Amino acid sequence: MGKLTTTRKLLLATLVVGLLVGCDDKDKDSSKSASEPPKVVESVNTSNASPTAEENLTAQEAAKGNLWLDVFNNESTIDMKGADGKKFGGMTLLTQITQVPNRVKKYIEISDNNGKFTLKKIRAKENTLDTFFTMTAFGPLGKVSSDEIEKYRSITNAIKNMKPAMPDIDKAGTEYVESVIGMSNAFDQLIDYYKTSEEFKLDDFKKSPQLHKVIAEAYEKYVVASENAKLAHNNLYQQLHVKEMATLKAKGFDSMLVVYESVDRVSDIFDGLVDDYNKNSSLKKSDKAAYEAKSKLIEDAVVALKKAKEKPATLAKEGLAEGKLNDYIEALNAYSIATKVTIRDMGKNKDEDLLNDLQNKQFSVIECYNSIVQD
Numbered sequence: 001m002g003k004l005t006t007t008r009k010l011l012l013a014t015l016v017v018g019l020l021v022g023c024d025d026k027d028k029d030s031s032k033s034a035s036e037p038p039k040v041v042e043s044v045n046t047s048n049a050s051p052t053a054e055e056n057l058t059a060q061e062a063a064k065g066n067l068w069l070d071v072f073n074n075e076s077t078i079d080m081k082g083a084d085g086k087k088f089g090g091m092t093l094l095t096q097i098t099q100v101p102n103r104v105k106k107y108i109e110i111s112d113n114n115g116k117f118t119l120k121k122i123r124a125k126e127n128t129l130d131t132f133f134t135m136t137a138f139g140p141l142g143k144v145s146s147d148e149i150e151k152y153r154s155i156t157n158a159i160k161n162m163k164p165a166m167p168d169i170d171k172a173g174t175e176y177v178e179s180v181i182g183m184s185n186a187f188d189q190l191i192d193y194y195k196t197s198e199e200f201k202l203d204d205f206k207k208s209p210q211l212h213k214v215i216a217e218a219y220e221k222y223v224v225a226s227e228n229a230k231l232a233h234n235n236l237y238q239q240l241h242v243k244e245m246a247t248l249k250a251k252g253f254d255s256m257l258v259v260y261e262s263v264d265r266v267s268d269i270f271d272g273l274v275d276d277y278n279k280n281s282s283l284k285k286s287d288k289a290a291y292e293a294k295s296k297l298i299e300d301a302v303v304a305l306k307k308a309k310e311k312p313a314t315l316a317k318e319g320l321a322e323g324k325l326n327d328y329i330e331a332l333n334a335y336s337i338a339t340k341v342t343i344r345d346m347g348k349n350k351d352e353d354l355l356n357d358l359q360n361k362q363f364s365v366i367e368c369y370n371s372i373v374q375d
Helices: 007-013 053-072 097-111 131-138 146-160 167-196 208-251 254-280 288-308 312-318 322-345 351-373
Strands: 123-125
Touching (some): 053 167, 053 208, 097 131, 097 167, 254 312, 254 322, 288 322, 322 351
16 A cells, blocks of 8 residues: 555645634534535624724635635535626536546546556456446546536636735636646546547557546646645645734633644644654654653643533633534544554554544544634
8 A cells, every 4th residue: 555645634634724703603514525624713803893904804815715725625616706796606516527636536546557557447358348447437427518617717716816816825726726627628538438439449448548648647737736735725824823823812712722723733743643654654663752742732622622611601702602612522532532542553553544543533623623613
């Protein structure tokens, strides 16, 4: 099995700034994936004073960053309005284009063997396609319509043109979208050859290597664009997170600070372990004492948040709904336990399983965090 990387975690679960508005206790959309990245806090100004120009700017930057996050997460709906004031979105708006990255990834996993094309899992026998390949690589996905591609571009152009201008993430977003469209166009050729016309039956897969070359090149461009998107979001998070933490401290929102700090520590532990694994092919050389100290901070956060529940008036002031806080505490506690198990068993020939479980627990923490801070 190949080395674990942080790509999936960072693309689908990096801490990216979003904003909390007041004390809204709106339930999180159940259609959202558990691996959706966190969003942070727009305005914790509970007084009647008008927000400052800097607070307004930070709110705009964070809101725009969250919309780019939806694009990078391949969400089928994006909650925004166009220049005409009409809302982009609808449950069927981007149902095809947003599936392309995952489908191409599955195709690459089947058709690539150590960087070289292989027909082994594609061609069952002469002029016959492997059924598993068809189901895995294509599934119900058909060609993406030109209308959907145009809507995809329109939405992302609208995000790009939102104020304020944010050159780094706007550039990364545009390149990401074009890389997905490029993969879609390349994937259409595969659909034509293997699914629509079934031309492979005529030439016994003669065109397969060249078609693979085209889709593989498109996928490589997507990987680069995804990494750039990840970096742009991480930079935005670092920039705005400092401001947000300062605001929370100034307001005396101690419980919300614990939530913020603990979700950061959750990622810090996981990222560090993955880096260790990638460097050494195991966790045998990881610094147990250092991770035990970090794990203790997560455990302390669970205790502090449970204690905070004893003061509902304070939670209400901070905009922390009890139900959502309960969910966060449960997820954080599960992560704390998984961390202890990982530290105890690291280096015992099951490190990948430990990290996979820890990552799943991390996703749950982030989902609950998003539910707390979403507007």
